Amino acid sequence: MRYIEPHAHMVSRTTDDYEKLVTAGCKAVCEPAFWAGFDRGSVEGFRDYYMQLTVYEPARAAKFGLPHYSWICLNPKEAEDLSLAKDVLEIIPEFLDKPNVLGVGEIGLNKNSKNELEVLERHIEIAADRDELILVHTPHLEDKLKGTKLIVDALLNNPKVRPERVIIDHVEEHTVRLAKEKGFWVGMTLYPESKCTPARAVDMLELYGMDRIWMNCACDWGISDPLAVPKAVVEMRKRGHAQDVIDKVVYQNPYEFMSQSPKFKLGIEYE
Amino acid sequence: MESEMKKSMVAKEASGMGKKEQGIMEDVNLVNLGFMDARIKAIDIAAFLDRVQRAGQEGDYRVVELRKALACLLEGEHGRAERVLLSLSDPTLEPIPAAPGKGAAGAWLNPGN
Numbered sequence: 001m002r003y004i005e006p007h008a009h010m011v012s013r014t015t016d017d018y019e020k021l022v023t024a025g026c027k028a029v030c031e032p033a034f035w036a037g038f039d040r041g042s043v044e045g046f047r048d049y050y051m052q053l054t055v056y057e058p059a060r061a062a063k064f065g066l067p068h069y070s071w072i073c074l075n076p077k078e079a080e081d082l083s084l085a086k087d088v089l090e091i092i093p094e095f096l097d098k099p100n101v102l103g104v105g106e107i108g109l110n111k112n113s114k115n116e117l118e119v120l121e122r123h124i125e126i127a128a129d130r131d132e133l134i135l136v137h138t139p140h141l142e143d144k145l146k147g148t149k150l151i152v153d154a155l156l157n158n159p160k161v162r163p164e165r166v167i168i169d170h171v172e173e174h175t176v177r178l179a180k181e182k183g184f185w186v187g188m189t190l191y192p193e194s195k196c197t198p199a200r201a202v203d204m205l206e207l208y209g210m211d212r213i214w215m216n217c218a219c220d221w222g223i224s225d226p227l228a229v230p231k232a233v234v235e236m237r238k239r240g241h242a243q244d245v246i247d248k249v250v251y252q253n254p255y256e257f258m259s260q261s262p263k264f265k266l267g268i269e270y271e
Numbered sequence: 272m273e274s275e276m277k278k279s280m281v282a283k284e285a286s287g288m289g290k291k292e293q294g295i296m297e298d299v300n301l302v303n304l305g306f307m308d309a310r311i312k313a314i315d316i317a318a319f320l321d322r323v324q325r326a327g328q329e330g331d332y333r334v335v336e337l338r339k340a341l342a343c344l345l346e347g348e349h350g351r352a353e354r355v356l357l358s359l360s361d362p363t364l365e366p367i368p369a370a371p372g373k374g375a376a377g378a379w380l381n382p383g384n
Contacts, residue, residue, distance in 0.1 A: 111370035141375035145360035
């Protein structure tokens with residue numbers, strides 16, 4: 001089996017997890033910028049983190065022959081301090097130019113506040129002006145429905161945004177159509193306790209089709225499973241899905257979306 | 272919420288799709304695959320409700336909202352998972368003035384209640 005892990009916060013995982021990913025057939029791992037579990041106190045704290053995402057983590061992955069790509073942004077959980085957010089937004093473009101950075105992400109909303117929305121709109125402007133790919137985080141639990149609606153509106157309000165270059169992640173049964181019907185890609189995050197189980201993700205694949213959709217583990221420092229995507233593949237096999245369908249969902253789809261960035265290249269053996 | 276319910280109708284229509292259209296092999300028994308898992312989850316929910324009742328905590332708004340959501344399970348129409356999620360969601364549309372914190376509780380607390 002081959003697959004691409006399109007969303008994993010590897011900075012918070014042990015090196016053992018790289019070995020597990022590669023053993024399971026992972027051919028590339030992609031890491032959006034996220035919240036560290038605490039609010040960073042200065043723009044230099046963000047600069048260090050972006051260096052980790054663009055220099056140090058790719059080197060750690062390379063020890064296992066695993067291509068590592070990143071997305072850069074200020075996470076919505078740190079958007080309430082508008083003054084700091086403004087300073088951080090100013091350094092983002094220099095990191096978007098790094099060779100392993102695929103675009104702006106994971107931007108979005110967390111508690112659906114006015115400041116979060118303002119910072120989201122600024123991120124969208126940066127991405128749209130540079131024609132960058134966008135990876136969107138949708139809020140948790142009771143905030144997801146409202147947040148997804150606000151995010152879709154914010155994206156569509158920017159005439160430069162091309163939906164086929166945007167993936168709206170963490171969709172569930174009540175938000176998947178909202179995003180997909182507007183032409184965006186959608187991601188389903190497989191978590192043991194929240195978001196989506198492998199069985200529910202496969203249900204959504206069966207109901208809403210295998211196009212413009214991917215699955216990811218979004219493993220981080222919380223309760224999460226770096227092998228969630230291979231486990232969803234097991235669920236697909238149990239239900240009798242053909243190998244070419246499975247390959248499309250877990251390899252070809254993320255490949256198709258991220259290949260819109262000329263920086264995303266896998267070795268010829270994977271093509 | 273009404274538009275969400277309308278959207279749920281799409282999922283209802285999907286329930287009429289044949290297995291082949293959904294990409295499922297005809298000879299797979301989904302009950303065999305999922306029954307034991309669903310059974311233990313149902314018992315776990317029942318035990319949770321008993322536990323919080325014994326502790327006198329059944330009035331917690333999250334438990335109240337969960338019980339409302341559970342009513343969706345007994346409906347005959349397809350789209351139950353979506354309706355459970357909608358039942359637990361914030362139905363408002365306006366951004367809030369400021370984030371009260373980072374986390375989410377799992378059920379919407381209506382400030383009007």
